[in-house]
Amino acid sequence: MTGRLTDEERREAMASLPGWIAVEGRDAITRRFAFRDFSEAWGFMSRVALVAEAMDHHPEWFNVYKTVEVTLSTHDADGLTAKDVRLARAMDQIAGI
Numbered sequence: 001m002t003g004r005l006t007d008e009e010r011r012e013a014m015a016s017l018p019g020w021i022a023v024e025g026r027d028a029i030t031r032r033f034a035f036r037d038f039s040e041a042w043g044f045m046s047r048v049a050l051v052a053e054a055m056d057h058h059p060e061w062f063n064v065y066k067t068v069e070v071t072l073s074t075h076d077a078d079g080l081t082a083k084d085v086r087l088a089r090a091m092d093q094i095a096g097i
């Protein structure tokens, strides 16, 4: 199993993921994506879903109309791991960020 990030790895990860912020009171990161409309938001979620399934690593997310709020954490490790960083990067790329 992938282990939780060390403090150093965490600093590097957050520095390389502008737009993502640490969740208060929990070892997780979050980002809010805003799209032009629902179709774009859903398209994003569909593409991410395929990546997440292939990685066997799944986001917590909440969609309202054209926004998608995402929280990433590794439940098996009870915290932030390299898998979360990898999925966050993939999400940014898919969103065109």
Ligand SMILES: C[C@H](O)[C@H](O)[C@H]1CNC2=NC(N)=NC(=O)C2=N1
Pocket: 056, 057, 058, 059, 073, 074, 075, 076, 077
């Ligand atoms: C059994 C299965 O491999 C695990 O439950 C996977 C699936 N997706 C997962 N997703 C996330 N975010 N964290 C996990 O620990 C996790 N574990």
